[in-house]
Amino acid sequence: MYVFKAAVLGAGTMGAEIAQVISLSGLPVVLKDVDEAQLERGMAHIRDIYARRAQRGRISEHDAEDRIALITPQVGFEGFSDVDLVIEAVPEKLSLKQAVLAEVEAQVSKTALLATNTSALPVTEVGAKLQKPQRLVGMHFFFPASVMKLVEVIAGSETDEEYVDSAVEFVESIRRIGVRVRECPGFLVNRILMAGLAEVFRAERDLGLQPREIDAAVAASRLAPMGPYALADALGLDIAEDVAQTLSAAYGERFDLGDRITRLLAEGKRGAKTGEGFYTYTG
Ligand SMILES: NC(=O)c1ccc[n+]([C@@H]2O[C@H](COP(=O)([O-])OP(=O)(O)OC[C@H]3O[C@@H](n4cnc5c(N)ncnc54)[C@H](O)[C@@H]3O)[C@@H](O)[C@H]2O)c1
Known part of the structure; x- marks a missing residue:
């Protein structure tokens, strides 16, 4: 066609x-x-x-x-x-x-x-x-x-x-x-991405790190063009939360993002598209 x-x-x-x-x-x-x-x-x-x-x-x-x-x-x-x-x-x-x-x-x-x-x-x-x-x-x-x-x-x-x-x-x-x-929750890429994001949020909490430090380390490593917090802001925190919920319902705790994003959403912060998320955006 x-x-x-x-x-x-x-x-x-x-x-x-x-x-x-x-x-x-x-x-x-x-x-x-x-x-x-x-x-x-x-x-x-x-x-x-x-x-x-x-x-x-x-x-x-x-x-x-x-x-x-x-x-x-x-x-x-x-x-x-x-x-x-x-x-x-x-x-x-x-x-x-x-x-x-x-x-x-x-x-x-x-x-x-x-x-x-x-x-x-x-x-x-x-x-x-x-x-x-x-x-x-x-x-x-x-x-x-x-x-x-x-x-x-x-x-x-x-x-x-x-x-x-x-x-x-x-x-x-x-x-x-x-x-x-193949059809499965999160398909291929988001299944990998969201598992990684859940690990990063755990590291932030358990090791007492700041999002800015983690993003700077990831960007400096050149493993990815931007760090996980900047990426979540760019994707849209509402979308990230919905995807994480689908994945944790399907695969369990390893995809649980905790309430890190939920708290920002409750303040109306949906990431770059609304001007605020983990970071604040102007212009
Ligand atoms: N944000 C990402 O990085 C990303 C990446 C890949 C896939 N997706 C998927 O793409 C889809 C859209 O995500 P997004 O980030 O663009 O969301 P978004 O919130 O930025 O945009 C959604 C748009 O849909 C419009 N809309 C709502 N109801 C509608 C209707 N009945 N008819 C037409 N338009 C309607 C809204 O007004 C809004 O403009 C989601 O399923 C998401 O999971 C998002």
Whole structure:
């Protein structure tokens, strides 16, 4: 199946980045959110990504404008009837994802491929309310999707193999590396990442270390481009908490993040996207 036109649901941390990646490969993409302000933030973020590429000489300003024009931000379902692929990137809540996908299924053609960007929820459960769950795949991009090449592609227990093949072909067509991953909580990357995060939080508590010290040590080691606290802020603390809950329910204590993030969330601190998390962000 060839994708001539795509749609992304959710213009947040991931949705905006995914729409940018799709537009860069020359495909029209509808970017739908329920929140006008979020659409504006998402489009501003996309323009920033293109501006940086233009500054580095990786795209001309003229071509950047053309690519941005391929993205249609909207709150409604206009133009969904000829969309070949929908990627859902709404918050990591099972019931919300089920409802959003069931709603969009009624708007697209019978053959359109549906994908969820869930970080950790079972694809089979995400697709449980669909008329045709055979067409749902997990298509898990990583933050920031405009930079990260890897995309996990996951089949649920109902997914038809031809849709999985189409998903991998699509991922490759937008210059990403698709890896087929077996369905399990957290898939491959988040299973490793969240176990590591839980260890770091334990070390902070048991050894009396400060987040800033740990981040500085990790960055200096060059094992990763940023430390675990800065990363959690960048991913979004609400998302990290939801993913950790899914994993600790599935695998037990080794994925338990304690109340480190819960306390920040109770103060309304959701990381870089709200200006405060482990760190404070200005500008
Ligand atoms: N943040 C990350 O680093 C990361 C990485 C990989 C995957 N994910 C996954 O991607 C998904 C989205 O995460 P995020 O960090 O972008 O969340 P986010 O909170 O930044 O953005 C979610 C967006 O969805 C919108 N939304 C809510 N209900 C909607 C609806 N019914 N229709 C359309 N839009 C709706 C919200 O207004 C918001 O703009 C989650 O499943 C998350 O687990 C996140």
